[in-house]
Amino acid sequence: MKRKDGQPMTLILGVIGSDVHIIGTKILDFAFSQQGFRVVNLGIMVSHDEFVKAAVETAADAILISSIYGHGELDCRGLREKCVEAGIGDIPLLVGGNLVIGKQSWDETEAKFKAMGYDKVYPPGTSTETAIRDVKEILSPKALEVFDETAQ
Numbered sequence: 001m002k003r004k005d006g007q008p009m010t011l012i013l014g015v016i017g018s019d020v021h022i023i024g025t026k027i028l029d030f031a032f033s034q035q036g037f038r039v040v041n042l043g044i045m046v047s048h049d050e051f052v053k054a055a056v057e058t059a060a061d062a063i064l065i066s067s068i069y070g071h072g073e074l075d076c077r078g079l080r081e082k083c084v085e086a087g088i089g090d091i092p093l094l095v096g097g098n099l100v101i102g103k104q105s106w107d108e109t110e111a112k113f114k115a116m117g118y119d120k121v122y123p124p125g126t127s128t129e130t131a132i133r134d135v136k137e138i139l140s141p142k143a144l145e146v147f148d149e150t151a152q
């Protein structure tokens with residue numbers, strides 16, 4: 001997916017906090033790259049500052065955060081504020097994985113993360129197709145090509 005200037009849309013991807021579960025982000029990296037996105041995969045144990053620095057340096061179009069080990073609420077709190085401080089306050093923030101420990105009400109979890117400034121919040125087991133569809137939709141106003149809902 002390309003920007004209006006012809007450059008590929010850039011996504012920052014990483015596993016936040018002290019979390020080492022890397023497999024999901026490897027799959028997301030592959031799937032988004034296949035769709036023509038430029039993926040800057042920061043790997044595991046990524047701090048707020050690392051996400052923000054990478055986004056600023058690459059003029060990224062969105063940040064995709066993965067949190068699998070259950071401490072997502074603690075780890076994700078404050079990232080939006082860091083983005084604002086760095087002058088990229090309006091960058092789309094998408095977060096997914098296993099955001100909380102055990103089985104808690106999804107509606108409550110989603111509401112908590114939205115209140116923290118996340119644009120999209122994904123439940124466990126979200127497919128790459130869903131993630132790609134949403135990112136294309138969110139970024140379609142900045143895109144060169146017309147967003148095609150049927151495209152994978």
Ligand code: B12
Nearest residue numbers: 019020021022023024066069070094096098101102125131
């Ligand atoms: C493999 C594994 C490990 C490995 C990780 C190896 C590695 N380097 O990746 C090891 C053994 C290290 C490990 C350690 C731990 N683990 Co572990 N682990 C797993 C396991 C078995 C599989 C995870 C996995 O790879 N899934 C496959 C990938 C493809 O799925 P995924 O990560 O969910 O990602 C997909 C989607 O969720 C989505 N997605 C993910 N992120 C995002 C982000 C966005 C924006 C979007 C759109 C989509 C998206 O896209 C992916 C593709 O579809 C799960 C149980 C399970 N069956 O899921 C437990 C599990 C994740 N682990 C768990 C726990 C508790 C731990 C430990 C805390 C255990 C401990 N007490 O030490 C530690 C944490 C260590 C740490 N600091 O991170 C819990 C988490 C509980 C919770 N959140 O409620 C789980 C669920 C096991 C359980 N049932 O209790 N673990």
